[in-house]
Amino acid sequence: MDLLALADFNLVARHGGFGRAARAADRPKATLSRRVSELEASLGVRLFERGSHTLKLTEEGRALFERTETLLTDLEEAATSIASGGDTPRGRLRVSAPMLFSQMALGKIAAEFARRHPQVRLDITTEDRAVDMVEEGYDLVIRVNPDPDERLVGRVLVRDRLVAVAHPNLPLPAMGETAPAVFRPSSGVTIWDLVTPRGEMRVAVDPVLRLGALTMVRDAVRAGTGAALLPFSLVADDLRDGALVSWGHAKAPPIEIWALYPSRRLLSARVSALLDLLKEFFPKGQAEELAALAGGGRIVTGAAGSS
Numbered sequence: 190m191d192l193l194a195l196a197d198f199n200l201v202a203r204h205g206g207f208g209r210a211a212r213a214a215d216r217p218k219a220t221l222s223r224r225v226s227e228l229e230a231s232l233g234v235r236l237f238e239r240g241s242h243t244l245k246l247t248e249e250g251r252a253l254f255e256r257t258e259t260l261l262t263d264l265e266e267a268a269t270s271i272a273s274g275g276d277t278p279r280g281r282l283r284v285s286a287p288m289l290f291s292q293m294a295l296g297k298i299a300a301e302f303a304r305r306h307p308q309v310r311l312d313i314t315t316e317d318r319a320v321d322m323v324e325e326g327y328d329l330v331i332r333v334n335p336d337p338d339e340r341l342v343g344r345v346l347v348r349d350r351l352v353a354v355a356h357p358n359l360p361l362p363a364m365g366e367t368a369p370a371v372f373r374p375s376s377g378v379t380i381w382d383l384v385t386p387r388g389e390m391r392v393a394v395d396p397v398l399r400l401g402a403l404t405m406v407r408d409a410v411r412a413g414t415g416a417a418l419l420p421f422s423l424v425a426d427d428l429r430d431g432a433l434v435s436w437g438h439a440k441a442p443p444i445e446i447w448a449l450y451p452s453r454r455l456l457s458a459r460v461s462a463l464l465d466l467l468k469e470f471f472p473k474g475q476a477e478e479l480a481a482l483a484g485g486g487r488i489v490t491g492a493a494g495s496s
Contacts, residue, residue: 194228202254255326278459279308286331291315293483309459343449349476351439355416361436369415370394371406385437425480
C-alpha cells in the first residue's frame with residue numbers, strides 16, 4: 190500500500206472534503222483527488238461516496254480511517270521527535286473508560302490533559318462493555334478487574350474496596366435476620382460475607398430494589414430504601430458526613446482499575462503523557478484519592494495548586 194496515498198486519504202477523511210483538506214495542507218485539490226482515486230483502485234473498493242456537494246466515507250473508508258489514523262500519527266510523531274530532538278505529544282488519542290470512573294474523575298483529568306497538551310485531540314468514549322481495543326482502534330482503555338489478555342499490558346491506577354453501607358436509621362441486622370438491600374440488576378447474591386466491627390459475619394439481604402447504575406443505588410440507600418455494597422470511593426463523602434454508615438467491608442478481593450494498551454505497539458508520547466498524568470492524580474493508587482477527586486478536593490500537583 191502506498192503510504193503517501195494513505196496519508197492523503199486520511200487528510201481528506203479528517204477534514205471532510207478535498208477542498209478543505211487541500212487548503213489545510215496547502216496542497217492542490219486535484220492531486221489529493223487523484224491520489225485517493227489511485228488508492229481506491231489499488232484496494233478495489235470505494236472509500237468515499239461523492240455527491241455534488243458532499244463527500245462521505247463509505248463503510249470500508251471509515252474502517253480504513255479508524256484503523257490507520259493512529260498508525261500514521263505514530264509515524265509522524267516519531268519522525269517529528271527525531272527531527273526536533275524532542276518528544277512532544279500530538280495527534281489523536283482514543284480512550285475507552287467505564288461510566289462510573291469517567292463520571293467521578295475523567296472530566297477533570299481530561300481538562301488538565303488538554304491544558305498541558307494542546308496538540309493532542311483527546312477522545313474519551315464512556316461505556317461499560319469490554320471493548321476490543323486492538324480491533325476498534327483505541328490507544329488506551331480503562332477497565333475494572335480486567336480479564337488477562339496477552340495482547341495488552343498496563344498498570345493499576347486505583348485499588349478500591351466494596352463496603353456495605355446503609356442509612357443511619359437502618360441498623361446492622363442481628364444474626365438470622367434479613368436486611369432490605371438495593372442491588373444492580375446483574376447481582377443475584379443474597380448473602381454478604383462482611384468484616385464488621387463485630388468480626389466476620391454473614392448478612393442475609395432481600396433485594397427490594399434493582400437499579401442500573403451505582404450512583405442510583407447510592408441515592409436509593411441515602412433515601413433509606415435499603416443497604417448496598419458499593420465502592421468506598423463512591424460513598425466516602427457520605428460516610429464522612431454521616432449521611433451513610435458502614436456495616437463493614439466485603440470479604441472479597443479489591444476492585445482494581447487498570448489502564449491498558451496494546452503490548453505490540455511502542456508506547457506513543459501521547460499515551461505516555463496520559464499515563465503520567467493519571468499517575469499524578471493517583472500517586473498512591475488509593476480509593477481515597479479517587480473519592481477526593483470526585484468530591485472536588487484533589488487538584489493535581491502542577492495544575493492549579495493543591496488542596
